[in-house]
Amino acid sequence: MAETDVLAWRIDRGRLERSIEELGRIGATPRGGLTRLALTDEDRRGRDQMVAWMREAGLRITVDRMGNIFGERAGSVPGLPPVMMGSHVDSVPTGGRYDGQLGVLCGLEAIRALNEHAVRTRHPVTLVIFTNEEGARFQPAMIASGVMAGKIALEDAYNARDRDGIRLVDELERIGYLGPEPCVARPMRAYLELHIEQGPFLEEEGLSVGVVEGIVAIAWSRLTITGVQDHAGPTPMRIRHDALVAAAEVVAGARRIATEIGGDLVTTVGTLAVTPNIVNAIPGRVAMSIDMRDPRDAALDRARDMLDELVRAACAREGVTYELEHYWRVPCTAFTPDVIAAVERAARATGARFHRIRSGAGHDAQYMAAIGPTGMIFVPSHEGRSHCEEEFTAIEDIEDGANTLFLAALDLAERA
Ligand code: GLV
Ligand code: MN
Ligand code: MN
Numbered sequence: 001m002a003e004t005d006v007l008a009w010r011i012d013r014g015r016l017e018r019s020i021e022e023l024g025r026i027g028a029t030p031r032g033g034l035t036r037l038a039l040t041d042e043d044r045r046g047r048d049q050m051v052a053w054m055r056e057a058g059l060r061i062t063v064d065r066m067g068n069i070f071g072e073r074a075g076s077v078p079g080l081p082p083v084m085m086g087s088h089v090d091s092v093p094t095g096g097r098y099d100g101q102l103g104v105l106c107g108l109e110a111i112r113a114l115n116e117h118a119v120r121t122r123h124p125v126t127l128v129i130f131t132n133e134e135g136a137r138f139q140p141a142m143i144a145s146g147v148m149a150g151k152i153a154l155e156d157a158y159n160a161r162d163r164d165g166i167r168l169v170d171e172l173e174r175i176g177y178l179g180p181e182p183c184v185a186r187p188m189r190a191y192l193e194l195h196i197e198q199g200p201f202l203e204e205e206g207l208s209v210g211v212v213e214g215i216v217a218i219a220w221s222r223l224t225i226t227g228v229q230d231h232a233g234p235t236p237m238r239i240r241h242d243a244l245v246a247a248a249e250v251v252a253g254a255r256r257i258a259t260e261i262g263g264d265l266v267t268t269v270g271t272l273a274v275t276p277n278i279v280n281a282i283p284g285r286v287a288m289s290i291d292m293r294d295p296r297d298a299a300l301d302r303a304r305d306m307l308d309e310l311v312r313a314a315c316a317r318e319g320v321t322y323e324l325e326h327y328w329r330v331p332c333t334a335f336t337p338d339v340i341a342a343v344e345r346a347a348r349a350t351g352a353r354f355h356r357i358r359s360g361a362g363h364d365a366q367y368m369a370a371i372g373p374t375g376m377i378f379v380p381s382h383e384g385r386s387h388c389e390e391e392f393t394a395i396e397d398i399e400d401g402a403n404t405l406f407l408a409a410l411d412l413a414e415r416a
Helices: 003-007 013-024 041-056 103-117 143-148 154-158 168-172 242-260 297-318 337-350 364-368 397-413
Strands: 058-063 069-073 083-088 125-130 190-196 209-215 217-226 266-268 274-277 285-294 321-330 354-359 372-381
Touching: 013 041, 013 069, 013 103, 013 397, 041 058, 041 069, 041 103, 041 125, 069 103, 083 103, 083 364, 083 397, 103 143, 103 190, 143 154, 143 364, 154 168, 190 337, 190 364, 190 397, 209 337, 209 364, 209 397, 217 242, 217 297, 242 266, 242 274, 242 285, 242 297, 285 297, 297 321, 337 354, 337 372, 337 397, 354 372, 364 372, 372 397
Parallel strands: 083 125, 083 190, 190 372, 209 354
Antiparallel strands: 058 069, 069 125, 209 372, 217 285, 217 321, 266 285, 274 285
């Protein structure tokens, strides 16, 4: 068959749309979003649904020790490494129906389309579903691809605990996804991940596809401030040591760091746990998170130094003690030129309106890039909204993205 005919092949938009609807019902929230935290019963049901569909598509299923699920479609040449496509099915609380879900469903649809066209590829094509990408329940994010890339120790990942003190490994076992395969780097031809952009740029520019060049550097820190818990009435202001007052300075100061350093640095305090958290007691303890990201590793280093100083000064002023832990850092990641080029060719062949773009969100692709050739495909997020129930991507754009993924995977896997 001529190459031009291959480039005319397309995924089945109706089938993809129905799968998005169906998977989106598992953990659905009343306002059209999704709460499917990693390794909960909802996550298990989402995984089970995906595995059932992967089996129907003829894939050989394996599960590794981090609960990552692999579904392999065999290649025609023994021993060649697979083209992998993947993302995640866990969500943040009151998140959207597209973050992660769309990547695994478009990967599945690409495989269904290969089956439909009875294509044989030289390389295997493997769909992968990563565990706990979000980092909402267990920290850090992307923990399972991190273990796979050798960047996070398996033991540390197993011992990650949620807010109730439940260990990740115990939940993996409970939901039946503590697999036997080693969670280690494996040879691959390429890793491709389709994802929503989660920012406003593609929509603003009227584009349907982003050819992703790389991902910003990400740093997560944990701060615990200890003051003196006391009565809110009889304790005069002059003798107070209020952990929340110091924390408030840090919240405002983290915002100031972003404006002072400028460029694309973003800083977020996303969690704040106040103890005892009642009306009439001076807070004795505050635990909080700080998330900072920048496409320049050096700027992120500078932001971390400024955060150190901010916390020291704020706590000294209030006479409280603290512990500041910079526990997770992923460097700025550039994707592989030949994979980016394959994605761009596929976007062009699809007829997508596309542009190169950088990711401000973390993805498993960031760790996969440490293992082998990697690239990503973005589709627009309406009003740039994500990690919220309003998350939305139009099916026309999803179709362009899915076709780009399909043709890029076919290109990299090489027709037999
Ligand atoms: C993952 O959603 C992230 O924090 O970027
Ligand atoms: Mn995601
Ligand atoms: Mn996310």
